[in-house]
Amino acid sequence: MKKELVxxxxxxxxxxxxxxxxxxxxxxxDRPSGQSIxxxxxxxxxxxxxxxxxxxxxAAGDAIGIFMVxxxxxxxxxxxxxxxxxxxxSKNFSPVSLNDNIYYPVDGSTVNFISYYPQQTGIxxxxxxxxxxxxxxxxxxxDLLYAKTTTGYSKATSTNTxxxxxxxxxxxxxxxxxxxxxxxxxxxxxxxxxxxxxxxxNTLDLxxxxxxxxxxVADIVMKTKTDGSTSDAILVPQVVAGNTMSIEFKIGNETxxxxxxxxxxxxxxEHVYTVTxxxxxxxxxxxxxxxxxxxxxxxxxx
Numbered sequence: 001m002k003k004e005l006v007x008x009x010x011x012x013x014x015x016x017x018x019x020x021x022x023x024x025x026x027x028x029x030d031r032p033s034g035q036s037i038x039x040x041x042x043x044x045x046x047x048x049x050x051x052x053x054x055x056x057x058x059a060a061g062d063a064i065g066i067f068m069v070x071x072x073x074x075x076x077x078x079x080x081x082x083x084x085x086x087x088x089x090s091k092n093f094s095p096v097s098l099n100d101n102i103y104y105p106v107d108g109s110t111v112n113f114i115s116y117y118p119q120q121t122g123i124x125x126x127x128x129x130x131x132x133x134x135x136x137x138x139x140x141x142x143d144l145l146y147a148k149t150t151t152g153y154s155k156a157t158s159t160n161t162x163x164x165x166x167x168x169x170x171x172x173x174x175x176x177x178x179x180x181x182x183x184x185x186x187x188x189x190x191x192x193x194x195x196x197x198x199x200x201x202n203t204l205d206l207x208x209x210x211x212x213x214x215x216x217v218a219d220i221v222m223k224t225k226t227d228g229s230t231s232d233a234i235l236v237p238q239v240v241a242g243n244t245m246s247i248e249f250k251i252g253n254e255t256x257x258x259x260x261x262x263x264x265x266x267x268x269x270e271h272v273y274t275v276t277x278x279x280x281x282x283x284x285x286x287x288x289x290x291x292x293x294x295x296x297x298x299x300x301x302x
Contacts, residue, residue: 035103036158038068059140060088065119068102068111073207075125076111077103083119104155111153114206115164117145128203128212133170133234136223142234144169146209169204169211172270175222175231175247180278183251188228188277192250195220195233202236211267214238222247237267249277258282 068079083096095101105111116129118141123129133142147164175193179185199214214236224231228251242262249256256277265271273286 035106036155038102038104038158038162060086062086062117063096063119064093064115064117065123066102067114067125067206069114069125070109070111073112073114073125076109077105079103080125081119081121081123083121085119104153104158106155108155112149112151113147113153113162113164114149115147115166116204116206117143117166123206125206127206129206131170131202131204131211131236132200132216133236134200134216134218134220136221136233139223139232139234142170144204146204146206148209168268169209169237171235171237171265171267173222173233173235173265174270174272175275176272177228177231177249177275177277180276180280180283182279183277185227185229187251190226191224191228191231193222193224193231194248194250195222195235195245196248197245198240199236199238211237235265237265237269239264249275249282251277256282258284 063083063085065081066079066084067073067081068076070076079102082100082102084093084100085096086093114125120129129144131142131144136142145166146169147166149162149164151162153162173195177188177191177193179188196219197217198220199216200218200220201216202214203212204210205212220233220235222231222233240260240263243259245260245263247258247260249258258275263271271286273284276283
């Protein structure tokens with residue numbers, strides 16, 4: 001299953017003047033003298049239902065934040081958290097406003113790029129991006145992605161493609177659910193699935209791409225199909241000791257509980273479990289579909 005995005009930045013130093021220049025907010029003759037604009041496009045590989053990286057295309061209005069940095073890294077030419085978005089869900093990203101255009105340094109110095117999704121206003125490179133997955137109402141808004149180049153680019157190479165490889169920073173848990181003894185498929189309708197005993201918050205250092213220490217244990221209601229056949233959640237990566245995390249399945253007035261065994265939920269991993277709920281208890285088998293890799297597992301509950 002898809003685990004990364006590829007974002008391409010095309011410098012337009014040698015780009016011919018043309019009214020078909022999709023990503024440029026203003027005409028070429030209004031461009032600051034001696035500057036080469038950086039243009040962006042992207043493609044998404046793989047498919048993961050209901051996460052931003054889960055479709056073959058972006059959705060209209062999706063926005064990424066981009067920083068142009070030196071080797072420190074420190075922001076270059078005030079190009080901090082510039083907002084680029086796609087208007088129609090295509091691979092092409094355009095600056096949200098004239099102020100969001102990014103240019104290579106006029107002096108020819110080498111730069112790199114840091115980018116993340118979903119874009120938030122008011123974030124500087126030395127700030128921490130706050131992660132909170134307590135609400136799963138709209139998973140695409142919490143499926144944090146991060147990319148950082150190390151090759152180095154400049155005005156002299158502005159016609160080259162700058163590729164940003166995005167990785168998932170969080171972890172994805174998927175439950176494929178079937179009824180067992182004493183239950184029918186219709187019994188699963190409107191089932192509520194809740195993760196308990198797990199941290200819901202963290203921070204991301206935009207300079208390094210490193211997550212901090214997980215915090216704030218919370219009940220996390222998973223996003224579940226109306227028919228109860230599947231349930232999934234984006235979770236904060238963390239190590240869970242045996243029997244400290246549980247998943248509860250509420251069917252009408254009955255609640256079935258699975259005590260999750262000791263598990264390390266790593267960044268970029270997807271944990272897929274097949275769950276059979278029966279009045280004699282819950283049986284669980286697990287497998288891994290890579291964002292990169294992870295652990296599934298087995299378990300029973302009543």
